[in-house]
Amino acid sequence: MFYPYGFFPFDPTMLILIPSIILTLYAQSKVKSTFMRYLNVPARRGYTGAQVARMLLDRNELRDIPIEVASGQLGDHYDPAKRVLRLSGEVYQGSSIASVSVAAHEVGHAIQHSNGYMPLSLRSIVFPVARFGSSAAWGFIMIGLLIPSLGGLMDIGILLFGAAVAFQIITLPVEFNASRRALALLDTNGFIGDEEKRGARNVLQAAALTYVAAMASGLAQLTRLILIRNRRR
Numbered sequence: 034m035f036y037p038y039g040f041f042p043f044d045p046t047m048l049i050l051i052p053s054i055i056l057t058l059y060a061q062s063k064v065k066s067t068f069m070r071y072l073n074v075p076a077r078r079g080y081t082g083a084q085v086a087r088m089l090l091d092r093n094e095l096r097d098i099p100i101e102v103a104s105g106q107l108g109d110h111y112d113p114a115k116r117v118l119r120l121s122g123e124v125y126q127g128s129s130i131a132s133v134s135v136a137a138h139e140v141g142h143a144i145q146h147s148n149g150y151m152p153l154s155l156r157s158i159v160f161p162v163a164r165f166g167s168s169a170a171w172g173f174i175m176i177g178l179l180i181p182s183l184g185g186l187m188d189i190g191i192l193l194f195g196a197a198v199a200f201q202i203i204t205l206p207v208e209f210n211a212s213r214r215a216l217a218l219l220d221t222n223g224f225i226g227d228e229e230k231r232g233a234r235n236v237l238q239a240a241a242l243t244y245v246a247a248m249a250s251g252l253a254q255l256t257r258l259i260l261i262r263n264r265r266r
Contacts, residue, residue, distance in 0.1 A: 046257045053250040058067035060239075060246035067239035068107065072123060078224055079166050082124040082136035086114035089140040089218050092172070098143055100125070109135050111142035113157055118143055133225065134233040136217050138240070141211035152206045163200035166193035170180070174258065184265065191258050208244050212237040 036194045080088075083100055090098050103109060103119035111118050120138050124132045170193035177187025216233060219225045225233055 041139035046260050049253050049257045050250075051259075053246065053253040053264045056249055057246040060242040064107070064239040064243050067235055068135075071128045071134070071236050072127060074130045074232060075128055076130050076133050076224065076229060077226050080133065080224065081128045082117050082120055082132035083125055083126070084131070085133045085224055086118060086120065086136040086140050087129060088115075089137060091141060092222065093140075093144055093147070095140075095143055095147055109139050111139045111146070113142075113146045113153070115174065116143075116146070121240060130225065130229055130232040131236050132238040133219060135240070137215035137224070137233075138211050138237060140213035140218065142207070144214060145207065150207070150210065151205055152210070156200065156203045156207055158198065159200050159203060166196035170197065178261075178265075181265070184262075187262055189259075190261065191255070193257055194251075194258065200256050201248040201251045204244055205248060208241050212241055219263050 049230045078121050086100050090100075098118055099115055101117055103121050106121055106123065108121045109119065109124050120136055120139065124135045125233030126132075142153070170190045173186045173193065177184050177190060180186075186195065202217075215237060216230065219233060220230065
């Protein structure tokens with residue numbers, strides 16, 4: 034009987050993925066539950082996420098960066114290419130600890146961009162290759178697995194997938210730094226009090242965990258692909 038990729042029905046390399054799958058599920062649950070919890074806790078100053086973002090941008094000489102409403106929940110991001118800060122509806126309009134924390138985090142990215150923060154610049158350079166690699170890698174890998182004479186295509190696929198994993202690794206210091214900036218900005222500008230810092234930190238740490246999980250998942254999958262390639266040779 035023929036099994037795809039030349040595997041037996043149970044491929045032992047799948048075991049490599051289990052810890053990262055568990056971590057990913059935990060991270061997704063953690064960020065959602067933490068965000069929803071602090072979305073219902075009002076920040077003491079009563080400013081919305083959009084107001085906090087606007088004031089922080091202005092105070093950091095970034096008055097030319099517009100703030101737009103992003104579609105979908107947790108779709109908040111800063112676009113360095115268009116120099117636009119986008120906040121999801123609940124963050125843009127909300128005045129909770131979660132709203133102001135996420136808004137300040139995205140301002141942190143805008144400040145990184147303005148200051149030429151090296152990891153962010155490197156991520157922007159790697160992004161086009163990583164985007165292509167994440168979409169094209171599996172095509173090369175599948176052909177290389179199914180047609181042994183074209184096994185070299187699998188190596189190309191692994192390299193492309195490795196570029197996507199490299200992007201995830203570079204993303205970690207970018208996100209952690211933006212969160213540290215966010216906490217400092219909220220504190221020094223008086224948007225949160227001492228009793229609210231823990232909540233803001235919990236929100237930002239939960240969000241950062243999703244990036245850790247993505248990196249762990251990518252590394253596990255890359256390791257598995259390399260083992261499969263070596264086993265076939």
